[in-house]
Amino acid sequence: DVKVTQSSRYLVKRTGEKVFLECVQDMDHENMFWYRQDPGLGLRLIYFSYDVKMKEKGDIPEGYSVSREKKERFSLILESASTNQTSMYLCASTEGLLGANVLTFGAGSRLTVL
């Protein structure tokens, strides 16, 4: 089974801090994604990457950046955390385009910004 591992399950940070959320997948998948999930808003796509060093903006990229230096690792960076970035962050990966392929999620990282 594909494993998508997110480095931190729970984080508490202060406003203005730089935050790194790390995600690693072990199945050589091409595509990796970062979502955030908020009550009443569902999942929203922040960024995705379809290859090493490649990235594409999703629906809500403002306030975030990403890094993909190696195929298995996709990092989400909050340059200066704000309280409205308190959320559950979900990393996912898939081999190719969705449809015939399955998106596999990590366990999630719950970030609280004080």
Added chain:
Amino acid sequence: DAKTTQPPSMDCAEGRAANLPCNHSTISGNEYVYWYRQIHSQGPQYIIHGLKNNETNEMASLIITEDRKSSTLILPHATLRDTAVYYCIALYGGSQGNLIFGKGTKLSVKP
């Protein structure tokens, strides 16, 4: 991607089959139907997906109507650990990952 409609909640007795319906009346020919579930405070877990034919795996069965306007997820012998929110998603085959999770169905399996 087509919009999907699910009942907000359902109950099921432990050991019985859970049948979760989903309407996707505007689905197009190249949109897949996916089912995921999410247990509180965890990431969504893939269950099953299909295009036209019924599908079965070790977790569940997916029944898609002939006109593809609706589908049913069947958990054949529900256990307490199947209590979760279940999401039905219609997704274009060439999509790059913009899954739109609606509100889903909160399934409560009771002893």
